[in-house]
Amino acid sequence: MSGGKHLAKGSPKPTLPDDGVLRLFSMRFCPYAHRAHLVLNAKNIPYHAIFINLTEKPEWLTEFSPLGKVPALQLPKEEGNPALIESLIVAEYLDEKYPEVPLFPKDPLKKAQDKILIERFSSVVGALYKVFLGSTEAAPDALTEISKGFDIFEKELSSRGTPYFGGDKPGMLDYMIWPWFERTEMLKYLLPEKFELDKERFSKLVAWRDLMINDQAVKGHYLNGETHAKFMKARRDNVHDFDMLV
């Protein structure tokens, strides 16, 4: 809908087509928006993607996202064409509204336990971004924190005894943490010591990652580590090369 180009300040507001199709306001390299793409793909829900320049935001963005963040999901079939924000809220909405391909477990306890793991993953996110963006001095401590965080998920996958957190196929927990695992692949391009997941310590996670890369929903929005690293390297120099792939 924005043809992959990131709409910036001064861009005319994209007109709402009369097709009733969901509109996702996104940014190609945003891991939170990535979550919404994955859920939409996994559920085979058609959608228009509108990419947003997050440093020079279009004036009309706050009509859809009051805090100017992505993802925002506009619902053209609903009265007033409202938009939802916050990746986890968008994900759970989609899971409830489009139950044909369920992603969260039906059992309230199992669902709550998966949500707690998603929440606990946020400590890994903080450490990862320190390394992605940060100086190499900060890296050793942050790498330790990342590995400790991954330990929780390795242990969990091991105790579940299934290839995916969701069982025989990816569920909500898999998709909600995937954007950062995909980005972990950029560490071998960003760090001098070419960091990779320890294949013994993280044997289950490594197998899981290899399966996830071949999942249809993941493939639909996948970028390799080298591409993620290229965007991040520019960002380290304060260059936001949103349209790098267009």
Added chain:
Amino acid sequence: MSGGKHLAKGSPKPTLPDDGVLRLFSMRFCPYAHRAHLVLNAKNIPYHAIFINLTEKPEWLTEFSPLGKVPALQLPKEEGNPALIESLIVAEYLDEKYPEVPLFPKDPLKKAQDKILIERFSSVVGALYKVFLGSTEAAPDALTEISKGFDIFEKELSSRGTPYFGGDKPGMLDYMIWPWFERTEMLKYLLPEKFELDKERFSKLVAWRDLMINDQAVKGHYLNGETHAKFMKARRDNVHDFDMLV
């Protein structure tokens, strides 16, 4: 179950009684734990409360709450007696597991919109705590931020045209933001200028607050502004007087 006293380092682990009743690990003045008390009360779910000293934490706390936070809700009827953490996850679990008194709207869109408002309330929380804990120099900016945050909820209540956010009775949104509205009453004891909600700018919210104070679930865990202020004044001097009410 802890008799209102906050269990500290060295306290023996409370034994699990054979009654199948939920156990809530809480701290009497914690607004996040407050949310869990409200949901349990609103749904008439019996529970044991175990209060925790959060500065000198009991060694066994991490068995129930891996990050040592409250609330944590232990579920003795479930296999392995698991515990859930994170106030919003606990609240939504209870709403799904005990649907007799529903708190979230059934409609996925309305539910998502209420969750977004709960999320947006967190900017108010940050500003409130600046004032609760902070120097009077920080106060004017933070008070402006609080009022701007409250504007969103005033407008929302006005557009809903109902006494509560949940309609004719309080729903999840009402209970999730209430702990901080209850604590806003302490501002008249903490600030020299005796801050109160502007009765014209916030006419709907003032009427809502007056109704909420008389709600049974709220009454079951209510403390007045003076009591909250007393706890907070001590905390400003780095004294955590957890057992103030025991």
